[in-house]
Amino acid sequence: MVASELSSVQTRPIDFVCNSEARRVMNKVKDLQEEMKDCGAVDALPSSIQLQCVGIHKPTWERKSVHEWRAEILLSLGTLAQDVRSARTLSQPGCRLNLLERLERSINNYLHVVRLLHIEQGEQVVPQAERCLGQPSKDLGLVLKNFGRLLTGKLEWLIAEMAKGC
Template identity: 85%
Template structure:
């Protein structure tokens, strides 16, 4: 177990931006499968496509030869999950894990960006940071909308319950 953790840490040393873009595209592709209501921009495939800039970043990687190595290490989020364990977690726990992973990734990309020299590598890091921040924003908004939805349902149930009770009182 400890050697596996050391392997993961050592793989991040000297990592190039190409690897980061590939990992981010895997993370981003998971969000594209989210179809939650009432957030229209998550459900709308055109809006998702506009927000998902990974393919553009990959194309620019080919053109930009200055991205052989990053100026600082970037810790990649764990993208493997055990499905049964994940499903046992509450939505709040799942959201917290996603926010923590994306937040750490954004912070590391920001650090690498501030140490980068001007050029196409810096531009790619800026765009990558912007995309990560967009996903952070979406996850935060999903939480807000879910909370509002649950509050509305709770109010509707209590109202329904109240109206049922008052009907019983009038018939007795």
């Protein structure tokens, strides 16, 4: 399943960390946004998706350990995957269903890679992440934008810290 949309990219976590091109190719948000435009009026979802907190308050974020960053990102991705799955099961066959399937697959790819990231430094106990949720939304365009910001924000901060070992 992880390699389902990663035809030319190695799916090893070290490649994800050390190769920005692999991350760029893996990020399907822009493709999904373009496909959504081509589909027409598919942005209204059958159920709400809880938007994740994607903003970073730099002083607070920097006080957290890399383990806490990963736990927070995993919680955000897991919650998003669950909500997208719920919306997908309520969708009729067609363009929106296809978009939700691809979005869910993309989120699950990220979940898989982030779970496998090997973090050596600091504590080995996985901390309990704070649940930080924004507003619920039935707007697929807003969900995609929020997911993209999670990837280019919090996830890239984690990767930048881990890439120091490349």
